[in-house]
Amino acid sequence: MTFEETAYNTSRRILSWAEEDRPREKLLLKGKGALSDAELIAILIGSGTRELSAVDLSKIILQKASNNLNELAKLSLKDLMKIKGIGEAKAISIAAALELGRRRKDSDVVRRPKITSSKDAYEQIRSYLMDLPHEEFWVLLLTRSNEVIRPVQISQGGISGTIADPKIIFKSALEHLASSMILVHNHPSGNLKPSEADKELTRRLVTSGKLLDIPILDHLIISELGYLSFADEGLL
Template sequence: MNMHIEEKALGIKSWSPEDRPREKLILKGRSSLSDAELIAILLGSGTTTLSAVDLAKKILLSADNSLHRLAHLTIKDLVKIKGIGEAKAITIIAALELGRRRKNLDADEKPKITSSKDAFDVLKSELLDIPHEEFWIVLVNRANIVLKKQRISIGGVAGTVADPKIIFKLALDELASGIILAHNHPSGNLSASVADHSLTKKLKEGAKLLDIQILDHLIIANQRYYSFADEGVL
């Protein structure tokens, strides 16, 4: 009997309409909902002892209440949480991926890069939330307007390889005047390795022969980045 009362108290249907996530979104707008309430809408239902909102709070707690960390979790990670099956896990991952892709949509006017922060903003949607290293380039014209961004290679957890021939071919094909190099460190370490410095120097010397500038090399780790240009080591 007591358990029946507890379950009823936890059920979203027993809440005031303006406190239920779906109804709250309709009545007050999407910005009024907490992260847990938005995730609860994705879940659709909770368990026999947890409402969808409480289950969503449990999911967030497993990611230290960080949407950024939640985006790193895999289906295998999510299904370890009691009450989360494969279908719910897939729904959460799909929603977070849509959010990541939305960030990646270019505005009608192509962005202009005037600082390392601008370059980071252009690249972060590609290099955040992935468990392996990738090497990307951004090609710009003489006015530093972005012409194209392109992934060059995919590596493992510890490193990736960037082929200068591929990089310079892309730059010549786009008639680029400048190149911004970038790769991520899944470990979160922002330090540039000896190999990072060596590759940057090699590409800078090769670019001079083609009248192309290497404008920067970013190392991206989580929400932070290291800029060779800002540090004066380019």
């Protein structure tokens, strides 16, 4: 056993730790920012040795790089594999993760499209609903500054209707931390006039959105002839 391994040999195995102190569980409970560099590397390598936990082995890996991630990225696979307990697979996992981090720095930040009008919303969602022979219900989830987080399909129905469950709609918004949303569905018939059911559903969702602090900004009906905006028509 090397001196470096002995220095950490008093640590308990990870599985005997309190759940909130295990790297994977800690990430789930507290978020990735709560983990140390060693804990993040431990998740990458997955396991330690008979004498060392994955976290303790990760501390040794970091020591080899003077506890500096930039220096760690300079180590070759052969350098990493010189550490007892680090085989080819673990060395490759570490190198791949560090390379992803380097590429992220070089990547441009993707700017989300911003919704400033019903036409903007229509342009973002129309390709999902054009030319469909059946009705579908979608939502555009938005950030606080009205940037599009993502479009989400809520339901798919028949020629004359589809079910839009408010629980599923707001569950999608909460899961993606949306600050607001725009409702969208299509009318395959080409008729852009909202039905009484469309109006009633919109009223219910607007009321629920106010209670949950996730306002409904608009409801679009899309057909091959264009679109109708509830907001533009004063129907919200």
